[in-house]
Amino acid sequence: MTIIRNFLVAWKLSLKGDKKFYAWLGFLAVLMAIGANAYMDQMNRGLIVTAMRDQVSWGFYISNFTFLVGVAAAAVLLVVPAYLYNFKPIKEIVLFGELLAITAITMCIMFIMADLGQPLRVWHLMPFIGTMNFPSSLLAWDVIVLNGYLVINTAIAFYVLYQVSIGKEYKMSVIGPLIILSIPWAVSIHTVTAFLYNGLSARPFWNASILAPRFLASAFCSGPALMIIIFQLIRKLSEVEIDDRALFKIAELIAYAMAINLFLLGAEIFKEFYSGSIHSEPIKYLYFGIHGKARLVPWIWTATILNIIAFFIFLFPKSRQNFTTLNIACFFMIIGIYIEKGMGLVIPGFIPDPLGEIYEYSPSSTEVLVTIGIWATGALIYTMLLKFSLPIYTGKLSFQKKGVA
């Protein structure tokens, strides 16, 4: 019972803040309301309010989903040095990475829900109460690994917080196995999501074995880049001290991941364009346009250029250890991967469609507004998770002696 009481005390405290805090919450609430309003309209009128059609049957929602799976998977990049190699500067911040993973997975689930034609029937795909098509459907696998990852990270984060709150070191004997499990599991969420596309022989653009490795490589770029930005904000807005060495270590890891990602991209580009079979039409559409239709071309070149610039900034210790250039590189990489792993991956899978038709897609206003609403909800969730855990983490709030300190 004390644990519930303590939780409520911490929760109450997390709702208190200065004017800036309430202004931020208010801002997010407005965006969420706009998103919810757009979603209600979509519920009433159907997905016709999106720009998706039979030819391009997945769009902006699934693109965002794919990007965010990568962000969630990237938490593992902190877990490995923190727990396995006991690298202290990162061990101090791994919690924030786990909270980010929790947030990203929650957003993934929201994007899937926004994309469903019959969201009320979602229980049909749950194990035991529905008729989940396991192990046949990769979507069933994705439901399992994503929800499992959410549970694992929630368990680790809240166990660690609880131990800190009662003034104890966390026991590796208790949490160790879960942490070990979380590492392959993080890899699995991204691999399964890649296989979801990869397994479809109908879509030559996705049906390439390089897809899963590329997914992982790019996930280890965008997720950590996002973390570097967020950690600097945390450092600025709270009393948590974050060692520069932790941020620079993450930046170094990004450089390796991006090198691999660019190499894999090169391998893919070579194979597609040199062999030049009919199966290269989608990638031709993506990079150069086909039959005069080229809506994605400016986007993918923007992404490619941003990624390459960011790579060189991350590559050299001098530029990645300078916060101005580091932050520029992080922004470039987040935007670059958001395009490449979002619309740049999902849309060309559908163009040309299996009967050779080209339907050009760009998101409708409803899709954009719902997406903004979900991102705002994610920001709110992460804010509240931080607000809840920071006082405990810094020792401001402790239940060590007799309840509230």
Place this chain on the structure above:
Amino acid sequence: MSTRQNKKGMNRRAFLQGAAVGLAGLALPLDNAHASFWDAFFQKHFREMNDAEIKKVISRLENECEEKYKKTVSIGIEKPITGVQFGYGLDLSRCIGCRRCVYACVDENNQSLNPQIHWISVLRFKKGDKWVDLENSEKYYNPEKVPEKDYFYMPVQCQQCENPPCVRACPTQATWKEPDGIVVIDYNWCIGCRYCMAACPYGARRFNWASPNRPAEKINSRTHYLGNRPRYKGVVEKCTFCIQRSRNGRYPACVEACPVGARKFGNLLDPDSEIRYAIEHKRVFRLKEDLNTYPKFYYFFAYGR
């Protein structure tokens, strides 16, 4: 239907009813007006219902149609006939690209007029150009008269694959292959994720992006649960070889409508059927054979011209 399945279904129902009572406590009223909503919400997978449950569901669905269209719509559940595997043949040398099959299909199968849904796509190709990879197809051709001198035509619809990628993809088993080879959808079980549409190599599946719209006088009232009964917003649909007809010994509407006799249909297991004749006497091929989907939809050329 095995008892094990039924038992599992009952447990699920009991669980969900428990959950519903819980939800109701949260403020959702459970009066008469909402009873039908909850019946629909808790409706089980078609293959997990027993006969009594199916009967109840059918009568609820028929009432809903009656209310919506002010006319009686009968929803059949004709079962597959043993010893029957439906197969389809399409003679490309005859097809003139008139699209009568498309519109016969729309009328027979209660497709939405607005937004417009067609289960059959007729593709046009230029003679002498590459065509089997479908990359240079034209779906929206609109000449004064067909056939056109320099072109030929290829209608595409659900190929009723023996190894259907859509069935494998569906996360809820809402689509499956019946014993007579027809791939069907339970429109009350589909969650509208559209993974099947990404998986289909033939662009055969259609999604109800909005509420299907069809005037009552144009509703074909002879329907099948797994076929042409009125559908809903947010679910996927596709060709079922006119399951409501074929299981009653009739030709699919497209076969009947074709003015040049390009469409053949029959039982693949019957050596005297038209489709067997075509397979044995003509050079048949199937679309995208490299994908190993084994369609039961055969294209052939009866004669050259």
